[in-house]
Amino acid sequence: MITVRLPSALRSGPSDTLTVSERVSSIAELVDILELRIPGLRVQLDDSVFNFAVNDELLLHHVAEHSLNDGDIVEIVPTISGG
Amino acid sequence: MAVRERVERLVAELPREAQFPTHGATLFIDLERCEVRRAYTPLGVIRAFLAGRGANMFYLYRLLDETLGPLHPDVPLIFGSGVLTGIVPSAARGNATSWSPESGVIMDCNAGDYFPSFMKMNGIDHLVLYGRAATWTMLRVKEGRVDFLDAGRYAGLDNIDLRDRVAADFGGMWTRDLAMANITRAGENQVLTSAIMAGPKACYARGGPGAKMGSLHLKAIVIQGQTHDFDTAQPYKAYNRAIAQQLLDTSVVKHALRTMGTPFLYKPSRLLGAMGTRNNQQTTWTDRLDADHITPYRPGMAGCFRCPVNCRPLNRLNDNPMDKYGAGDGPEYVTLGKFGPNLGIDRVEAVIRLNNICNDLGLDTASTGSAVAWAMELYQRGIITRHDTAGVDLAWGDADQIERLLFMMSGREGFGNVLADSTRAVERGHYPPEALRYRMAVKGLMQSDPHDARILKAFALGLAVATRGMDHLRNRVTLEINARINDDAAFKERLYGGPVSAAPTSYVDKERAVRVCENLYAVGDSVGMCRFTTKLFNSPSLPGLEQFSTQIAKVTGLAFDEGNLDRVGLNIMGLERMINARLGVGREHDTLPDRWFEEPITVGAYKGEHIDRAEFGAMLSRFYRISSLTDDGVPIDTWRRELEAIIAGAGGA
Numbered sequence: 001m002i003t004v005r006l007p008s009a010l011r012s013g014p015s016d017t018l019t020v021s022e023r024v025s026s027i028a029e030l031v032d033i034l035e036l037r038i039p040g041l042r043v044q045l046d047d048s049v050f051n052f053a054v055n056d057e058l059l060l061h062h063v064a065e066h067s068l069n070d071g072d073i074v075e076i077v078p079t080i081s082g083g
Numbered sequence: 084m085a086v087r088e089r090v091e092r093l094v095a096e097l098p099r100e101a102q103f104p105t106h107g108a109t110l111f112i113d114l115e116r117c118e119v120r121r122a123y124t125p126l127g128v129i130r131a132f133l134a135g136r137g138a139n140m141f142y143l144y145r146l147l148d149e150t151l152g153p154l155h156p157d158v159p160l161i162f163g164s165g166v167l168t169g170i171v172p173s174a175a176r177g178n179a180t181s182w183s184p185e186s187g188v189i190m191d192c193n194a195g196d197y198f199p200s201f202m203k204m205n206g207i208d209h210l211v212l213y214g215r216a217a218t219w220t221m222l223r224v225k226e227g228r229v230d231f232l233d234a235g236r237y238a239g240l241d242n243i244d245l246r247d248r249v250a251a252d253f254g255g256m257w258t259r260d261l262a263m264a265n266i267t268r269a270g271e272n273q274v275l276t277s278a279i280m281a282g283p284k285a286c287y288a289r290g291g292p293g294a295k296m297g298s299l300h301l302k303a304i305v306i307q308g309q310t311h312d313f314d315t316a317q318p319y320k321a322y323n324r325a326i327a328q329q330l331l332d333t334s335v336v337k338h339a340l341r342t343m344g345t346p347f348l349y350k351p352s353r354l355l356g357a358m359g360t361r362n363n364q365q366t367t368w369t370d371r372l373d374a375d376h377i378t379p380y381r382p383g384m385a386g387c388f389r390c391p392v393n394c395r396p397l398n399r400l401n402d403n404p405m406d407k408y409g410a411g412d413g414p415e416y417v418t419l420g421k422f423g424p425n426l427g428i429d430r431v432e433a434v435i436r437l438n439n440i441c442n443d444l445g446l447d448t449a450s451t452g453s454a455v456a457w458a459m460e461l462y463q464r465g466i467i468t469r470h471d472t473a474g475v476d477l478a479w480g481d482a483d484q485i486e487r488l489l490f491m492m493s494g495r496e497g498f499g500n501v502l503a504d505s506t507r508a509v510e511r512g513h514y515p516p517e518a519l520r521y522r523m524a525v526k527g528l529m530q531s532d533p534h535d536a537r538i539l540k541a542f543a544l545g546l547a548v549a550t551r552g553m554d555h556l557r558n559r560v561t562l563e564i565n566a567r568i569n570d571d572a573a574f575k576e577r578l579y580g581g582p583v584s585a586a587p588t589s590y591v592d593k594e595r596a597v598r599v600c601e602n603l604y605a606v607g608d609s610v611g612m613c614r615f616t617t618k619l620f621n622s623p624s625l626p627g628l629e630q631f632s633t634q635i636a637k638v639t640g641l642a643f644d645e646g647n648l649d650r651v652g653l654n655i656m657g658l659e660r661m662i663n664a665r666l667g668v669g670r671e672h673d674t675l676p677d678r679w680f681e682e683p684i685t686v687g688a689y690k691g692e693h694i695d696r697a698e699f700g701a702m703l704s705r706f707y708r709i710s711s712l713t714d715d716g717v718p719i720d721t722w723r724r725e726l727e728a729i730i731a732g733a734g735g736a
Binding site (some may be wrong): 007009010012046047048049050051052053056057058059060061062063064075077078079080082083 | 117229334335337338339340342345347350351355356415416417448509531532555559561562563564565566567568570571585586587614615620621622623626687688
């Protein structure tokens with residue numbers, strides 16, 4: 001099972017957390033599953049503002065093929081710059 | 084040659100009339116003699132450097148006497164508004180420029196709110212201030228005219244009280260018909276981290292501009308006037324609407340800037356393991372400072388002049404009218420980092436309160452937080468002791484003690500006098516030389532932001548080569564932190580005009596991305612555009628050279644294509660390096676704190692990352708080559724002569 005935390009901008013319901021019990025081995029496969037639950041999410045994620053973090057580690061590249069394991073917590077993190 | 088002779092000679096060369104629609108005057112203001120001279124920036128200079136930051140550098144180059152010191156009254160303090168300031172949505176910015184008393188290199192800081200736009204609406208592009216007034220003085224600008232007023236009754240006031248008093252005395256209303264740039268007690272006392280305030284929070288912050296303004300005995304510049312439309316070369320409002328829509332349609336604006344503002348960045352930096360903690364001894368800190376935890380204290384958002392984004396978070400800690408610091412503006416990401424993890428504070432309420440105090444005391448939170456963190460590490464290591472701190476226990480995370488220290492800094496009292504000397508504490512004999520090993524500064528300027536750049540090599544190069552010192556706002560390749568862009572090599576190549584490695588830790592081609600960002604941001608500062616809404620800083624989709632070029636043409640009638648503007652950005656960097664060279668800056672100053680070369684990151688996915696000296700040196704050399712700089716980091720001879728000819732032949736068109 002993978003736990004997915006969504007930022008408010010991407011939530012379709014009141015909860016910020018989804019659980020994915022289907023077997024997924026990568027972020028790309030996870031996005032496929034999420035797209036079924038939240039139609040249009042894939043397009044929304046095709047946006048430089050959103051990054052993925054897995055188990056509290058931010059991914060900066062090679063995201064789609066990043067491997068996932070049962071029990072992982074995946075968070076979608078809006079990323080901006082500041083001053 | 085004294086500054087009056089330099090001004091005399093320069094003014095004699097300058098046009099007496101505006102050279103294009105919306106062209107504002109340059110006022111040369113002698114504070115000692117209460118005299119004002121008026122002229123205009125020549126077209127040749129505008130074409131090479133634009134206005135704002137760019138033309139400020141032209142004036143500084145012509146008027147600087149580097150045999151003096153930064154706080155000498157013959158060294159001018161120059162305010163400049165951009166070509167599009169006050170005219171285009173989100174272009175509300177201006178720069179203040181001089182020789183930094185904090186760093187010893189160029190001082191060039193940028194602020195928004197309303198003051199730069201009100202300058203422009205009064206028909207003023209630049210204010211060149213010099214000479215020390217006999218007593219505390221206030222300048223009042225109204226309908227383009229300057230009055231010298233006695234500011235004795237305002238001396239000793241900090242930002243909150245001063246703004247209340249001035250609004251009452253002048254009968255105006257902030258954001259409607261009144262704007263002000265002012266110093267606080269910290270500026271009066273020449274605290275080297277003191278800012279020039281331009282609003283409740285907005286300030287010209289970096290490099291000690293408050294101290295510079297204080298050295299001239301200038302308490303404030305008040306500008307009165309009604310907002311109005313501009314007479315431009317062509318109709319421009321339709322394109323303004325397109326720019327505003329572009330801003331509002333950009334994902335980062337919709338999902339982050341308009342909702343929470345810049346504190347959003349704390350979380351990604353923390354998750355990356357790049358959050359400067361306890362003076363960068365560590366790089367990760369609590370999730371209790373994530374932006375979500377500020378939300379209960381954020382009653383709304385505010386913004387700068389005619390900006391549709393409104394990215395400035397307001398705060399309210401309590402409803403106690405007797406608590407001067409129970410509400411305010413901010414904090415921004417920099418303050419959150421510098422007064423949170425950097426000082427070992429883990430309570431968001433404490434950070435917000437310290438933010439409100441800094442805004443009132445007129446302290447640059449970046450340098451102030453860094454100066455306190457540096458002292459705390461020295462204390463932790465036993466390099467300084469209670470004997471040196473006059474009994475103050477510099478314990479990490481003690482927010483109450485830090486609050487007391489801020490007031491002591493502002494008044495240069497006790498150990499506050501040491502902190503007030505910021506990066507110069509060793510030079511002034513407060514700390515032993517070994518303290519420099521732990522100073523998180525480049526070119527004498529404390530790091531602007533809390534991001535630890537040992538992981539992202541493009542960030543590291545940017546901090547090393549930034550002309551005003553260790554500052555991310557000059558050239559940061561911020562999109563290196565966005566995986567969506569790193570994983571699309573073709574898109575990334577288009578953004579930066581050539582390949583740039585997808586790996587954030589790689590040194591390969593990162594100089595190219597820094598070059599592109601540095602050019603674009605220099606142009607942004609010179610048209611007056613906010614960095615947060617400039618292309619490449621927060622998104623690839625925000626306005627950039629294309630939109631600037633189009634709107635400069637509509638507003639001024641001057642033709643710049645994107646290539647011209649990119650060249651202007653390069654020119655500004657080149658001129659800044661020529662000024663820095665006169666101040667003794669060379670290749671050895673384009674570097675990073677020792678800690679980042681010698682101490683690897685100890686946590687997270689990038690554990691072990693540090694800056695490799697050989698790789699860094701090679702990247703710096705490549706950066707110089709693609710920037711037309713010599714091995715010592717100054718413009719190559721042919722280019723330098725071109726720039727000198729433009730500067731010297733100011734009267735030419």
